[in-house]
Amino acid sequence: MPSSHLAMEFFIHNWYLFVALIVIVFLLVVGPVTQRLHGVKIANAAQAVQLINREGGVVVDVCEPNEFKNGHIPNAINAPLPKLNEHLRQFEKHKDKPVIVTCRTGNRSVKGAVLLRKHGFPTVYTLTGGLQAWEKDNLPVER
Template identity: 35%
Template structure:
């Protein structure tokens, strides 16, 4: 899997989640999160990721997958998460928009769609 700027495709992200139990963090606003997010994702505001990452991903060797609407916020947040000592930080290329375009499942208010 690639690190850094490139980001992961929806298929690569799915493998990371399924095979490695990656922690999925959605950086979008709560209203966007409620409208549709990746299964197993936890919502953490982008501006709070530095302060909250340790609560969401307790083991620093666990892969972390950052998700936003289009990939931009995730790139910035990835630097903060790496600075906090996480060894494997990934970004979903194209964000939730690309995930949905690829036909991947999203969860809306607790119901898989």
Template identity: 35%
Template sequence: MGQLMEFVGNHPFLFIALFVVTGMLAWHTLNSLQGGVSLQPQEVTMKINHDDAIVVDVREESEYIQGHIINSLHIPLGSLEGKLNRLEKYRSRPIVVSCMSGQRSASAVGILKKNGFENVYNLGGGIMAWQNANLPVTKGKESKEKLGTEVTIEKA
């Protein structure tokens, strides 16, 4: 114990840095547990294309209309718990939650998991990471529920 006190006395900045780094690691670990599994944009496209995943965008409407993932369902984080019924029909499908940077969507993943949704993922880095990966976005208010989920092509 005496050696520890001597070390702290001789190297106070190292000791403070140890606590800061330990705190940051603990915070990151707790956030990861709450936010579930984070997927990179390319992994999300695979979930959408191969596993029929639904994307839920939890940003505010003003952010959503500036650009969102095509066919995403818009439910702002502040109203998510009150609108879980809109997601019931997607309970058996993978749900990918997105926001601007991945922070709000991590909270939304926690809410969904707390309410029994099991196959829920966070878009790591949010819509910013999606756009940085040069993946398509669409603008306006249309969401999956308004557009429908199927596209029918008639043969001439």
């Protein structure tokens, strides 16, 4: 049997694996592409510290309140992602500063950062790896 025939047979019998692969690749790509398209920048924990200390950066934590109580970056403002629209007015005074959006792992923060950019915030970052990366770098956490 020619190898192309074997490959086609494998594909036919395992089509669901290829669909799963396509979905996974799509999900991995959509976040970074969305960030770029909306002008959201990325900061690691060390860069976030510099933004906070040198430029008066403001940290917006989009975690749920119970997650926020379990630990957050010092002086972070809690604005849960589903209610972020309701908090926009309170952030207006910070529009001229870098805004660093974070959550527990860095997944929800992309949606929050895109929303802030859509509402005219010029300098918005997401914290790569979220609070977990912050803690891994032994940076302070409020509880």
